[in-house]
Amino acid sequence: MESQDNEAANAGPQHKLRQRTHALIARSSFKSVRAAFDRFEGVPKVERLRPTEVGLVMVQGRVGGTGGRFNLGELPVARAAVRLPDGTLGVGYVAGRDCDHAELAALADAMIQHESWKADLESVVLTPLEAELAAARAGKGRKAAATKVDFFTMVRTRGEK
Amino acid sequence: MAYVSVKGGERAISNAHQWLDEMRRGDTSVPELEVEQIREQLSLAVDRVMMEGSCYDPDLAALAIKQARGDVTEAIFLVRAYRTTLQRFGVTEPLETSRMAVQRRVSAAFKDIPGGQILGPTFDYTHRLLNFDLYDTGPAAMAPKAVDPVAETVPTIASVLAHESLLEEPPADAPDADAPYDLTRQPMAFPAGRDQRLQALARGDEGFLLSLAYASQRGWGNTHPLCGEIRMGAIAVEFTPEELGFPIEIGEIVVTECQMISNFEGSADRPPQFTFGYGLTFGHNERKTMSMAIVDRALRHKEIGETPAHAVQDEEFVLYHSDNVEASGFVQHLKLPHYVDFQAELQFVRRLCKEWHEAREGGEDSTTNDPLIAEAAE
Numbered sequence: 001m002e003s004q005d006n007e008a009a010n011a012g013p014q015h016k017l018r019q020r021t022h023a024l025i026a027r028s029s030f031k032s033v034r035a036a037f038d039r040f041e042g043v044p045k046v047e048r049l050r051p052t053e054v055g056l057v058m059v060q061g062r063v064g065g066t067g068g069r070f071n072l073g074e075l076p077v078a079r080a081a082v083r084l085p086d087g088t089l090g091v092g093y094v095a096g097r098d099c100d101h102a103e104l105a106a107l108a109d110a111m112i113q114h115e116s117w118k119a120d121l122e123s124v125v126l127t128p129l130e131a132e133l134a135a136a137r138a139g140k141g142r143k144a145a146a147t148k149v150d151f152f153t154m155v156r157t158r159g160e161k
Numbered sequence: 162m163a164y165v166s167v168k169g170g171e172r173a174i175s176n177a178h179q180w181l182d183e184m185r186r187g188d189t190s191v192p193e194l195e196v197e198q199i200r201e202q203l204s205l206a207v208d209r210v211m212m213e214g215s216c217y218d219p220d221l222a223a224l225a226i227k228q229a230r231g232d233v234t235e236a237i238f239l240v241r242a243y244r245t246t247l248q249r250f251g252v253t254e255p256l257e258t259s260r261m262a263v264q265r266r267v268s269a270a271f272k273d274i275p276g277g278q279i280l281g282p283t284f285d286y287t288h289r290l291l292n293f294d295l296y297d298t299g300p301a302a303m304a305p306k307a308v309d310p311v312a313e314t315v316p317t318i319a320s321v322l323a324h325e326s327l328l329e330e331p332p333a334d335a336p337d338a339d340a341p342y343d344l345t346r347q348p349m350a351f352p353a354g355r356d357q358r359l360q361a362l363a364r365g366d367e368g369f370l371l372s373l374a375y376a377s378q379r380g381w382g383n384t385h386p387l388c389g390e391i392r393m394g395a396i397a398v399e400f401t402p403e404e405l406g407f408p409i410e411i412g413e414i415v416v417t418e419c420q421m422i423s424n425f426e427g428s429a430d431r432p433p434q435f436t437f438g439y440g441l442t443f444g445h446n447e448r449k450t451m452s453m454a455i456v457d458r459a460l461r462h463k464e465i466g467e468t469p470a471h472a473v474q475d476e477e478f479v480l481y482h483s484d485n486v487e488a489s490g491f492v493q494h495l496k497l498p499h500y501v502d503f504q505a506e507l508q509f510v511r512r513l514c515k516e517w518h519e520a521r522e523g524g525e526d527s528t529t530n531d532p533l534i535a536e537a538a539e
Contacts, residue, residue, distance in 0.1 A: 015407050023397070023410035055250040057400050057411070059217065060341065061363075061441045063355055065258045065317055065418060067331025069341045070356035072256070072363050073215040073443055074244055075398060077411055091404045093250075095412025097218070137262060140395075141310025144264050147280040148311065151272065 014113065021112045021121075022105060024129045026094045030101040032132055036125040037104055044117065046082040046107055049089065052099040054078050078102035084110045185230050199223035208415075208444025209233055213485060214240025215345070215364045217414050217443045234366075238486050252340070254399040254408050258418045258441070259317050261394040265445075266315055269388040270422055271322075276315025281393060282445075318390040318420055319437075328422075328435045353476050358460055359453075363442055365483030367449040374455035377473040382459050384473075386421040386438060393417040393445050417446050421454035428466050436465060 025033055037043060056074040063070060080092040080102040090110025092102040108125065111117035186193065200207055200223035210222035214237045221240060229235035265281025268274040280286075282304075322328050342357035344364070353361075362370060377384045395415050399408040419440035427433035438458025440450035459473040472478050482488060 018405075019407065019409055026410050026412045027397070055248045056216070056244060057250050057398075058252045058343065058345075059398060059414070060253055060255040061258070061359070062255045062331070063359065064319065064331035064420065064437050064439045065441075066319065066333070068334040068338065068356060069255045070359040071252075071341050071343050071345075072360070072441060073212065073217060074249070074345070075217045075253070075412075075414065076221075076247065077250055077400070079250065079402070081404065089404075091402060093400060093402055093409065093411045095217075095398060095414070097220075138310045139306065140262065140264060141313075142306035142308070143304045144279050144281055144394075145307035145309060145311045146305045147265075147282075148307070149278040149280065151278075 017112050017118075018109055021108050021126060022093070024126050024133065025092070025101075025105040025108050027133055028129045030096075030098050030104075032129060033101060033104050033125075036128055037107075040120065040124045043107070044084050044111065046084055046090070046110065048103075049081040049083055052078065052080040052103055054097045054099065080106040082106040082110055084114060086114070088114050185228070194227060196220065196223045196227055199226050205445060206231075206233060206236075208442075208446050209367060209449070210236045210240055212443040212446055212449065213237045213364060213366065214244070216240050216244045234485050234489050238489070241486050251400065251403070253411075254401065256396055256398070256416065256441075258392070258396060258416070259320070260314050261392055261396045261416070261418070262313065263311065263315055263392050263394040264415075265394065266390065266392040267388075268318055268390045271318060271389070274316075274318060274390070275321055276312060279311060279315075283447075315392075317392075318422075326434070329425075329437060331437070331439075349480060351477055351480075352463075353480060355457075355461070358476060358480065359439065359441070359457060361480045361483055362440075362453045362456055365453070366485035366488065367446070367452065369483050369485070369488075370452035370456055371448060373459075373473045373479065374452035377455060377459050377471065381471045382473040383462065383467050383471070384421075384423055384438070384455055384459050386423045386455055386458060388451065389420040389422040389435075389437070391417070391419045391447060391451070393447070415444055417442050417444065417450045419447075419450040419454040421451070421458055423458055425465060436461070 028036075054076055057077050059072045059075050060069045061072040062068065075095055076097050078092075078094050078097055078099045078101060080099065082090045082092075082103065084090070088110045090106040090108070090113070092105030092107070092109060094101045094105050108121060111121045112126075200219050203223070203226065204219075206226055207219050207222045210225055210233060211217050211219065213233075214222060214225070216222075218240075221243060222236065225236035225239040225243075226233070228239060263276075263279060263281075265283060266274075266276060266279045268278065272278070319328055319330070323330075342354055342360065344357065344360050349361070350357075373382075374384075376382060378386075393415065395413045397410045397413055400411045401408045417440075421438035421440070422435045423438065425431070425434055425436045436458065438454040438456070438461070440452070440454035440457065442450045442453065456473060456479060459471075460476050460479060462469045462474045467474075469475065
């Protein structure tokens with residue numbers, strides 16, 4: 001695990017950008033991602049490298065949360081691979097069975113690697129999605145905080161002897 | 162005797178299935194349930210079907226519940242059957258439950274656990290009185306919100322007490338460790354490692370595990386646990402696609418995790434400390450996760466040096482019988498035609514009966530060489 005973390009940390013800024021893009025697209029609902037791309041003017045035409053398809057990944061847990069791995073259960077995933085006209089490749093993997101969602105993830109993955117699209121993708125798609133996710137997360141977090149127990153102790157006051 | 166196959170019944174079966182479809186729909190003057198309604202409003206049934214069906218897909222689980230007329234075990238079977246139709250892309254990075262965005266996190270052992278006791282959406286402390294208001298549909302209930310959200314992550318019970326080394330630490334995988342046991346590709350085998358046991362328990366029937374856990378608490382086992390921590394919330398799933406070679410988040414799932422603590426008085430090799438039973442499930446599955454943790458701890462008797470004496474400590478008994486798809490199949494196959502079996506048994510019992518009566522009539526000193534008849538005569 002250490003080695004993986006180090007790898008992720010050492011990965012170039014390009015990897016970081018792509019990881020962030022994947023995370024934002026995959027965590028957002030398809031509806032939100034679709035709406036964000038609808039706001040985008042002049043989405044590049046892409047070509048599918050292979051048929052978009054649905055499969056499974058086995059989700060692993062760790063014994064006690066931190067120990068050895070074990071197989072918990074499977075998760076359907078849609079995956080897509082696309083190519084921009086200049087040959088830039090994009091790959092999308094999104095939990096669920098929505099092939100359109102995976103294709104948008106692949107499109108975003110290709111665009112974030114491309115100097116002509118990167119900035120617009122960030123401002124039109126990624127930044128709004130990030131804000132939406134943060135708001136949803138904060139909303140849940142505030143509901144959870146409202147259910148936090150506020151312990152108080154009844155202090156017994158002794159009368160004068 | 163020749164084996165005679167009997168045909169017929171196609172029409173009866175087809176008509177029975179059509180009647181089943183009609184029964185599923187119920188009274189047509191009542192609006193039909195939509196899958197989205199089941200997913201959103203029967204979400205705990207959905208969570209159970211996802212976990213025991215071993216496939217995290219709320220829409221499919223809701224569809225299965227609709228198709229199975231609410232029979233959860235039948236729905237689990239449908240989901241298991243569906244997952245076999247899909248290819249596997251690979252294996253995710255292990256879930257980092259410490260990074261969970263908790264919606265609920267309570268510790269029954271440690272009142273002042275850092276991060277606090279967060280109750281979340283729970284049935285606990287409800288009075289279990291039927292709410293007749295729910296007969297009517299009305300405006301959606303709104304949960305109150307605090308000004309500030311809970312912390313992004315809250316520390317786990319293990320990390321809180323780690324500095325005292327009073328809690329056992331689960332060993333990490335060796336760098337050259339094999340991939341964990343996978344029951345979807347390997348048959349059940351014994352002795353089972355903890356990885357295999359946890360996978361089987363995660364897929365296992367909630368009712369079976371609940372009863373085992375209950376029995377073990379009441380004395381048919383050796384666990385006297387405290388609930389160290391239960392947490393439920395959303396967690397990112399990371400996967401490394403071959404094409405990329407680096408991990409990416411592919412989405413977020415909700416899981417429930419439970420750490421059960423039991424004390425261990427120490428042995429020649431190990432100092433006294435607290436030991437853990439571990440439970441982890443898809444969705445919000447608290448009863449199941451707690452039961453899983455208790456049974457996991459009971460099954461660790463060998464490692465901890467306890468003498469097994471109860472069913473819950475017998476891994477063959479527990480793991481061979483925890484899967485409700487297998488259990489239901491084997492019990493329910495008995496209602497399928499066994500005409501030939503029964504014909505054979507009928508002939509056998511008729512013969513025994515005849516011989517028993519003949520032996521009676523022949524007087525007490527009638528002798529026979531057939532031990533079966535001798536036994537029957539006694």
